[in-house]
Amino acid sequence: MEEQLRELGLEFTKEVREDFVNFRADPLAVVYPRSEEDVIKLVNFAREKKIPIVPWGAGTSLTGAVACKGCILVDMRYMSSILEINEVDWYARVQPGVNLGKLNEELSKRGFFFPPDPASFFLCTVGGAVANSSGGMRGVRYGTFREWVLALRVVLSSGEVIRVGEPLRKNRAGYDLVHLFVGSEGTLGIITEVWLRIIPTPRQRLVALVGYVSSLDSVAGIIIDMRRSGILPEIAEYVDDEVIRALNEHLNAGLRKSGGGILLLRVDEPDSERMREILRRWGVEAEVLNDEEWERMYSLRSQSALALKASAESMYVEDIVVPVSRLVEAVRRLRDLERKYNVRMPVIAHIGDGNLHPNILLERSEDADKIFDEVARLAVELGGSVSGEHGIGIQKAKVMGEQITSHSGKRVLEIMNGIKRLIDPESIMNPGKYVELAYEINRSEERRSSS
Amino acid sequence: MEEQLRELGLEFTKEVREDFVNFRADPLAVVYPRSEEDVIKLVNFAREKKIPIVPWGAGTSLTGAVACKGCILVDMRYMSSILEINEVDWYARVQPGVNLGKLNEELSKRGFFFPPDPASFFLCTVGGAVANSSGGMRGVRYGTFREWVLALRVVLSSGEVIRVGEPLRKNRAGYDLVHLFVGSEGTLGIITEVWLRIIPTPRQRLVALVGYVSSLDSVAGIIIDMRRSGILPEIAEYVDDEVIRALNEHLNAGLRKSGGGILLLRVDEPDSERMREILRRWGVEAEVLNDEEWERMYSLRSQSALALKASAESMYVEDIVVPVSRLVEAVRRLRDLERKYNVRMPVIAHIGDGNLHPNILLERSEDADKIFDEVARLAVELGGSVSGEHGIGIQKAKVMGEQITSHSGKRVLEIMNGIKRLIDPESIMNPGKYVELAYEINRSEERRSSS
Incomplete structure (x- = not known):
């Protein structure tokens, strides 16, 4: 294999890697394409040899989405140019x-x-964040990556290059495939170019507030x-006391x-007085931050997971979404799980x-996996989702399958798996994870229960 | 057939209908479901009899998407309840x-x-607008329907009911199927319930301006x-003098x-002075509108197509998108086409x-069809799209196929058609249009050119 990669003119190394939460990638080779042509050569090679192929951005994945064995890891570090920033058409075209x-x-x-600013923004790559449809702190106002990708170039498992979408905000030419590829976690193809929608830096004046609260319930x-009052913040973030301890x-x-942690808010200036009223109603003192203080808090917030990880041997990072109206119940049930398993879960x-x-x-x-699944199930039971922005990988495929079959219908899982087979018929693109894995687990459980 | 529909307890009429631009629907029957159960019964019946089934909202389609012959038209007028407006979770669930x-x-x-406000908002149904991924006047700031649909219930051709998406803004559970169904023009299934994302009425102060301009070029x-200066308007609409004549x-x-028409703008208050400067630079007098004047102009703008139609026997409504940076060229080429074919095209x-x-x-x-296609091709050649918000139907399938094969690759058309076959294997859902039609035209052209 090494010789063949050399013949193809592809750079590679042999090494074992780990993602942010220690899922292991033990590939046959890590290959470093310098161009789309390199990616095509590599995909053709992998397809012929039936070797799984897994793209790697910055390794900040939290779900095992880039874990693999006997695979080829495609490290995109050399395809890192900003190709165009178009100040009239308002897009950035990047590798x-x-x-x-x-x-x-x-x-x-x-x-x-x-706008989308995953906490790992200072580490992560655009390709990884697109494949993952990452979110971030400004998500409450601006949504996640899927709302900001206009178009993609993708190398398919056939070696063909396609573009999905148009670098236009409005486009009705055919079924929307962009949103299929955003968040597809490397299972449909390898992204080689991205058109992101950009906007002018907002001019409205924002007020940053920090509130020291007595409990997550409050x-x-x-x-x-805030929701009832129609206040749409730019940022509404929370870290509990355990996280604060780690940051300190x-x-x-x-x-x-x-006692209960920190609520970090950034709201439009006209909303700030009403916001302070709500905080007072809940007995929370709020401090207004100046720009420098705000920058510091924003930076600390984005490093919270790093700080927590530094204080633990190992960590599972959960990522559940519940309807805002069910937040109080979600918090109560999280505390129940902590008691049941005698484990602390800093939030x-x-x-x-x-x-x-x-x-x-x-x-x-196994025990920790069980707790992890129970947390995710709690979200499903409350009408939420097993993931808002970290994705599925291998870690959440099972409970994702449960969510889809219970909320959406088994047929939806079949359609998703059908799409995977349609676009990657030989299943060499990050196989055996995500939708494919959820589908397999669901099938084998059905077989078991019917036998 | 009438007897069978009666046996199923389904209401129906026999009639011929026309959409806004006079495409004809000559169905075997128009059926009026009162519930999702009615829709399921009807779909099962249509599948067994292999009768095409076409959903009908308010008939404001502009592309022949609801034209058909020998089909069943599914008129959704009795499934028109607002089921829930959730003021905490910020969605509206509607039929x-x-x-x-x-x-x-x-x-x-x-x-x-x-936010999305197609000009037909006072006529159209939510289901039609979702199936069409409609846009509107606020699209420049807020995008089109596809950015505002959270989840859908859909009856598939198999008679199965699925839900795609979750009523959550953040959701990473599986491939994004919501965006496949939004804008699918009734070709993948029949929508029976819609969760729309809603937001608090914006509080920022807006300034409405009207500018009388000397030409569309200016x-x-x-x-x-405006783009270069980073001004993101809420609304930036244009009508030319011919449209003004019809409105008058x-x-x-x-x-x-x-001489050149009217530019209607609504911008954030802090942007208004810079905006007026830009207008002055282009020799355009701007008037600031008070609230009442603004409401009136907004209403006139939304009735512009109706007014135009009233002054013509028949009308083709085009809907092209070009990159903003190519607007000047697009306008020039439209004028060229007017001269070439000696026809006026009010814009x-x-x-x-x-x-x-x-x-x-x-x-x-045939001649008018040819002009229509040439306008759409102009957009494709300038890196734009054959449709931004009106969709494809039968009228634009051919040029849409050209856009996809030239911008995206033939494989993309195949994938789209594969998705249609995956979800509607017997092709009874609004068959022979849109993606399916574009695929067929492309194939027969290939056969012709290779023989």
Whole structure:
């Protein structure tokens, strides 16, 4: 194989890698394409040899989506150019390996802005974030990646290159395939170019508030009251006291502990007085932050998972969504699970849209997997989703299958699997995960229950 | 057949209908379901008899998407309840037959807002607008329907009911099927319930401006300058002098003609001074409108197509998108086509996002079809799209196929057709149109050119 890769003129290394939560990739080779042509050569090679092929951005995945064995890992680090920033048509055309933080710096110089900001923005690549349909702190106002991708170039398992979508906000030419590929976790093809929608840096004046709260329950109440009052924040984030402890310990944050954690808000100026009223109603003191303080809090918030990880041997990062109206119940049931399993789950949350990240500080084990699944099931039972922005990979395929069969119908899982087979008939694109895995688990459970 | 429908307990009539641009539906029967159960019964019946089934909302289609012969037309008028307006989770759950204007009235009473506003909002149904992924005047800021649909219940041709999506803004559970069904024009299934994302009525202060311009070219220049300056309007609409004449004649609009038409803008207050500067630079006088004047202009704008239609025997409504950076060229080429074919094409435009509606005032004929296609091809050649918001139906399938094969690759058309076959294997859902038709035309052209 090494010789063949060399003959194809492809650079490669032999190494074992781990993602952010220690899922292992033990590939036959890590290949470093420099161009779309390299990707095509590689895909043709992999297809002929029936070797699974897994794209790798920055390895910040949290679900095992880039774990594999006996595969080829496609490291996109050299396909990292910003090809075009179009200030009239309002898009950025980039290669998948470009760092998201770097893209935003370049945009900012020109007065533009790409809203989705996963906490890993300073590490992650655009390609990874598209494949994952990542979210972020501004998601409550601006949504996740899927709302900001206009078009993609993709190399399919056949070696064919297609473009899905048009670099236009409005386009009705055929079924919408862009949204199929966004969030497809490398299972439909390898992204080689991305058109992202950009907007001018917003001009409205925002007020940043930090509230020290006595419990996560009161935060849930505050968010529900904001919704009822029609306040749409730019940011509504939460970290609990355990996370604050980790931030203080590992990043010298010097944050005050208040029993229940910190609620971080950024709202339009005309909303700020009403917002403070709601906080007062819930007995929460709010401090207005100046720009520098705001930048610091935003940066600390985005490093929260890193800080937590530094204080634990191993960590499961959960990512559930519940309807905002069910937040109070979700929090209560999380606490029940903590008691039931005698485990602490420090919570980081995009609380403004009901997207919670309880972090389970345990070594990978069957028991820990069980707790992880129970948390996800709680979301499904409350009419929510097993994932809002981290995706499925291998870790959540089972419970995702349960969500789809119970909320959507078994036929939906079959359609999804049919789409995978239609686009990647030999299943060499990140096989055996996500939709395919959920479908297989569901089938084998059906067989078991019918025999 | 009539007896069988009666046995199934389904109401029906026998009649011939026409859509807004006189495409004809000559069905075996028009059936009026009162519930999802009725829809299932009807679909099972149609599948067994292999009768094409075509959903009908308000008949405001502009592309022949609801034209058919020997089909069953499914008139959704009795499935028109607003099932829930959730003021905490920010969605409206409605049946497909609900009138969009009525929904917005109900939302408005509660301080909420559903942004997409097709000009036919006072006529059209939510189901039709979803099936069509309709746009509207606020599209430049808020996008089209596809950005605002959270979830759908759909009856498939198998008679199975599925739900795609979750009533959550963030959801990563499986491939995104919602966006497949939004804009699928009745070709994948019949929508029986819709969850729309809603937001609080925006609080920012907006300034409405009307500019009397000397030519459409200068409007293109103004829009490009706005983009460069980072001004994102809520509304940036254009109608030319011919449209003004029709509005004056048929709606007593009393609008001034200025040689080039009217540019209607609504921008955030902090942007308004810079906006006026840009207008001055292009020699355009701008008047600031008070609320009442604004409401009137907005209403006149939304009735522009009706007014035009009243002054012509027959009309083709075009709907092309070009990159904003190519607007000037697009306008020039439209004028070239007018001269070449000696025909006037009054222009209504969502000019802010490059979405133009040149209206061809001709009787349906082969020659008129040819002009229509040439306008659409112009958009494709400029890197745009054959449709931004009106969809494809039968009228645009051919040029849509050309767009997809040239911009995206032939494989994309095959994948789209494969999805149709996967979800509607017997092709009874609005068959022979849109993707299926484009695929067939492309195949027969290939056969012709290879023989």
